[in-house]
Amino acid sequence: MLSRKAKYALKAMVQLARAAPQQLTSADIADRTGAPRKFLEAILLELVRAGLILARRGKGGGYLLNRSPEQISFAEVIRATDGPLALAPCVSKTAFHRCADCLDMETCSIRPALQLARDATAAALEKHTLATAMAQTPEAEAQLGA
Amino acid sequence: MLSRKAKYALKAMVQLARAAPQQLTSADIADRTGAPRKFLEAILLELVRAGLILARRGKGGGYLLNRSPEQISFAEVIRATDGPLALAPCVSKTAFHRCADCLDMETCSIRPALQLARDATAAALEKHTLATAMAQTPEAEAQLGA
DNA sequence: ATATATCCTATCTATCTAGTAGGAAAGTAG
DNA sequence: CTACTTTCCTACTAGATAGATAGGATATAT
Numbered sequence: 001m002l003s004r005k006a007k008y009a010l011k012a013m014v015q016l017a018r019a020a021p022q023q024l025t026s027a028d029i030a031d032r033t034g035a036p037r038k039f040l041e042a043i044l045l046e047l048v049r050a051g052l053i054l055a056r057r058g059k060g061g062g063y064l065l066n067r068s069p070e071q072i073s074f075a076e077v078i079r080a081t082d083g084p085l086a087l088a089p090c091v092s093k094t095a096f097h098r099c100a101d102c103l104d105m106e107t108c109s110i111r112p113a114l115q116l117a118r119d120a121t122a123a124a125l126e127k128h129t130l131a132t133a134m135a136q137t138p139e140a141e142a143q144l145g146a
Numbered sequence: 147m148l149s150r151k152a153k154y155a156l157k158a159m160v161q162l163a164r165a166a167p168q169q170l171t172s173a174d175i176a177d178r179t180g181a182p183r184k185f186l187e188a189i190l191l192e193l194v195r196a197g198l199i200l201a202r203r204g205k206g207g208g209y210l211l212n213r214s215p216e217q218i219s220f221a222e223v224i225r226a227t228d229g230p231l232a233l234a235p236c237v238s239k240t241a242f243h244r245c246a247d248c249l250d251m252e253t254c255s256i257r258p259a260l261q262l263a264r265d266a267t268a269a270a271l272e273k274h275t276l277a278t279a280m281a282q283t284p285e286a287e288a289q290l291g292a
Numbered sequence: 293a294t295a296t297a298t299c300c301t302a303t304c305t306a307t308c309t310a311g312t313a314g315g316a317a318a319g320t321a322g
Numbered sequence: 323c324t325a326c327t328t329t330c331c332t333a334c335t336a337g338a339t340a341g342a343t344a345g346g347a348t349a350t351a352t
Contacts, residue, residue, distance in 0.1 A: 002233045004247055004310065007256065014255040025328065034247065039311055045330065058319025059327045074259045087148045101150055101180060109160040109283045110153065113220045113274040120266035128259040137255045150341065171297065185342055191299065204350025205296045 006082040008035040009043050013077050014137075016053060017069040017130040023062035043081065050080035069130035075122060085125065086118040093122070152228040154181040155189050159223050160283075162199060163215040163276040169208035189227065196226035215276035221268060231271065232264040239268070 011033040016024060026044060030037040044063055047053045052072060053063050065072065075085060079094055086092035090099045091114045102108055157179040162170060172190060176183040190209055193199045198218060199209050211218065221231060225240055232238035236245045237260045248254055 001230070001235075002260075003308090007234070007245070007247060010256045010259075027328090034249070036311065038313080041329070042311095042331095048329090055329060056319080057317080057327085057329045058321095060320065061318090061328050063329090074256070074263075084147070088153070089147075099153070101153060103180070107283055109279050110156045110220070112282050113156075113271065113279060114148075116270045116274060117220075117267050120270040121263050124262045124266040125259065128262060133255050133259060136258050137253055149339090173297090182342065184344080187298070188300095188342095194298090201298060202350080203296085203298045203348075205294095206351060207297050207349090209298090 002078065003082055004035075005039075005043055006078050008033060008040055009047060009081040010074060010077050011035070012040065012044065012063075013047070013052070013065070013072065013130055014133050016063060016065050017072075017134050020065055020069070023056065023064040025062040028062070047077070047080055050076075052076060052080060065130070069134060072130045073126045074128045074130075074133075075125035078125065085121050087114045091115045091118045093118075148224065149228050150181075151185075151189055152224050154179060154186055155193060155227040156220060156223050157181070158186065158190065158209075159193070159198070159211070159218065159276055160279050162209060162211050163218075163280050166211055166215070169202065169210040171208040174208070193223070193226055196222075198222060198226060211276070215280060218276045219272045220274045220276075220279075221271035224271065231267050233260045237261045237264045239264075 012029045012035070015029055015032045019028075024032075026037055026041045029035070029044070030040050033040070035043070044053065044055070048055050048063075052066055054066050055061070055063050078085060084092040084095040086095075088099050088111070089095060089097045090102065090105050090108070090111055098105055105111060158175045158181070161175055161178045165174075170178075172183055172187045175181070175190070176186050179186070181189070190199065190201070194201050194209075198212055200212050201207070201209050224231060230238040230241045232241075234245050234257070235241060235243045236248065236251050236254070236257055244251055251257060
């Protein structure tokens with residue numbers, strides 16, 4: 001399961017894609033996604049640090065995508081917030097290391113299955129970009145207060 | 147990421163598949179997988195309740211698969227221990243419900259992506275059975291104490 | 293009866309989740 | 323230079339989950 005953090009991040013990214021080339025403030029995004037503003041700010045900061053978005057401080061400031069929506073995949077956003085997509089570190093491409101509870105990776109009886117699962121998930125989420133999401137759901141996000 | 151519980155469960159199931167038609171005690175399985183015996187017992191109990199294995203109490207007792215290895219998928223074992231494979235409840239087939247943090251499922255901008263991811267993961271893990279795992283790694287599991 | 297093995301309950305510690313609160317730093321406009 | 327806005331940073335908290343451990347009750351075979 002994704003954490004709320006990752007879901008808020010994904011929804012925020014889609015909102016930024018919709019707003020482009022205009023920027024949105026954390027308050028704007030909080031309104032549009034239902035995420036608590038202060039919590040959202042921390043998440044947006046992580047996305048800034050991951051290089052996915054840019055931030056402008058001060059009056060008239062806000063956030064905007066650092067790349068075009070076609071170039072930002074769901075996989076990247078999830079990795080930036082929740083970490084690797086893989087079901088175990090030993091099959092992760094972005095954060096590979098031996099599992100603490102498994103001595104011999106080579107003869108591990110469950111690793112091949114986890115590898116297939118990772119590849120399948122990664123393929124789906126890397127193909128799916130912010131542009132895909134925009135095209136599929138062209139309307140504004142439903143408001144929580146509605 | 148899978149919990150240790152799920153990994154122990156999967157490894158235990160593969161060991162039971164290898165041992166069949168002989169049964170194994172919790173101590174046997176703990177030895178072969180590196181899982182703490184008492185922790186493992188709790189896990190095995192969950193697998194019993196999920197109908198994946200059978201337990202025999204008393205002297206000469208132990209655990210054994212309730213179906214043939216070809217009929218038990220990795221997906222089932224993971225669901226029995228860690229819960230749904232899906233990244234969100236709203237795209238889960240086995241535990242479907244609306245996400246607490248999302249009012250309108252129909253217009254959700256991230257749901258289609260999560261649906262694709264779930265389908266891809268489920269397909270991979272449902273196809274992969276204990277028999278598949280046995281065939282791929284015919285040797286005994288590496289010992290933690292080795 | 294005794295030994296064996298699963299089943300059940302309770303407890304514990306550390307970490308993670310999902311925030312809240314308060315303010316510092318930076319940028320803009322007058 | 324001052325006021326205002328907006329991001330950035332630090333600290334804190336309540337509650338849940340992970341990953342166990344401990345001790346014993348219950349069932350079974352000899």
